[in-house]
Amino acid sequence: MNEHARTHDAETPRIGMWLFLFTEVLLFGGLFLLYAVYLHRYPDAFHLAGQGLDRPHGALNTVVLITSSLSMALAVTALQQGNGRAAQRRLLVTLALALTFLLVKYFEWSSHIHEGIYPQGPELLKLPPGEMIFFNLYYLMTGLHAVHVIIGSGVILFTLHKISVGSVNADNPAFLENAGLYWHLVDLVWIYLFPLFYLVV
Amino acid sequence: MTSHEGSHIVPLRVNWYVYAALLALTALTVAVAYMHFIFLHVVVALVVATAKAALVMLYFMHLRWASKTVIAMVLTMVTLLAIAIGFTFFDVAYR
Numbered sequence: 308m309n310e311h312a313r314t315h316d317a318e319t320p321r322i323g324m325w326l327f328l329f330t331e332v333l334l335f336g337g338l339f340l341l342y343a344v345y346l347h348r349y350p351d352a353f354h355l356a357g358q359g360l361d362r363p364h365g366a367l368n369t370v371v372l373i374t375s376s377l378s379m380a381l382a383v384t385a386l387q388q389g390n391g392r393a394a395q396r397r398l399l400v401t402l403a404l405a406l407t408f409l410l411v412k413y414f415e416w417s418s419h420i421h422e423g424i425y426p427q428g429p430e431l432l433k434l435p436p437g438e439m440i441f442f443n444l445y446y447l448m449t450g451l452h453a454v455h456v457i458i459g460s461g462v463i464l465f466t467l468h469k470i471s472v473g474s475v476n477a478d479n480p481a482f483l484e485n486a487g488l489y490w491h492l493v494d495l496v497w498i499y500l501f502p503l504f505y506l507v508v
Numbered sequence: 509m510t511s512h513e514g515s516h517i518v519p520l521r522v523n524w525y526v527y528a529a530l531l532a533l534t535a536l537t538v539a540v541a542y543m544h545f546i547f548l549h550v551v552v553a554l555v556v557a558t559a560k561a562a563l564v565m566l567y568f569m570h571l572r573w574a575s576k577t578v579i580a581m582v583l584t585m586v587t588l589l590a591i592a593i594g595f596t597f598f599d600v601a602y603r
Contacts, residue, residue: 317515318575318577318578321574321578322577322578322581325578325581325582326581329581329585332585332589333589333592336589336592336593337592339593340592340593340596340597343593343597344596344597344600344601347597347600347601362538362541366534366538369534370531370534373527373530373531373534374527376530376564376568377523377524377526377527377568379568380518380523380526380567380568381520381523383518384517384518384519384520384523387515387517388517480515481515484515484570487568487569488569491564491565491568491569494564494568495561495564495565498557498560498561498564499554499557499561501557502537502541502553502554502556502557503553505541506537506538506540506541506549506553507541507549507550507553
């Protein structure tokens, strides 16, 4: 056995990451089921409450996240081709877009909170049950998603560090690939959250 | 070394094509939302979202070039999720 000829196993970490992503899918899947059941029970209230969300902000954030997924995919390609510097630049773009997403979300949430529309908020409590449930689900699901964006940003920072010290490189890109899988899952969740909360109703 | 053991390198060009398709689908789903005469807007929104999800999974998440093991795992997951959401929803809807 020639130790130097040994290539890093890419498949095992990948399978582990997918298994982890399945637990994430079930976590959000349960909440999407809750949404489906309440949309079925209160279609008119969901319609009215949905008018309260800002479509341009939601659409902007959709474009921001899709673009961040692109720069993540481009970073993976760059590292695989042996260009660590380009991979780092593209990861920085991804990170900047993640922070942009959170900033837009912050403005959206604070404008609702100013109007008293938040869980147990004075204006929310005056609304009929269907609209109250809509906003509670909105805060729960976009909040949990935002937590994932924050964790993903931390993972990206850690990946940048690992590329800098050389422990993640073209011969051993598994860590970046898995960070990418996590990031794309965050994008996938938003792909469903956006139409369900901002458009459908 | 067989092809599935390593990592498939997706050409930069392909990533940009997928990005363009994702933006076009986003524009489509937003446009449909403003057309009040479309009764099936929930179905349209979910179909478009699923098309976008498929593009992200196949190209950005490399499922198109994944090993049979990973593909079998993902298909099982999707089936289980469909059962969990579908059956529970129908139970609630027709109770």
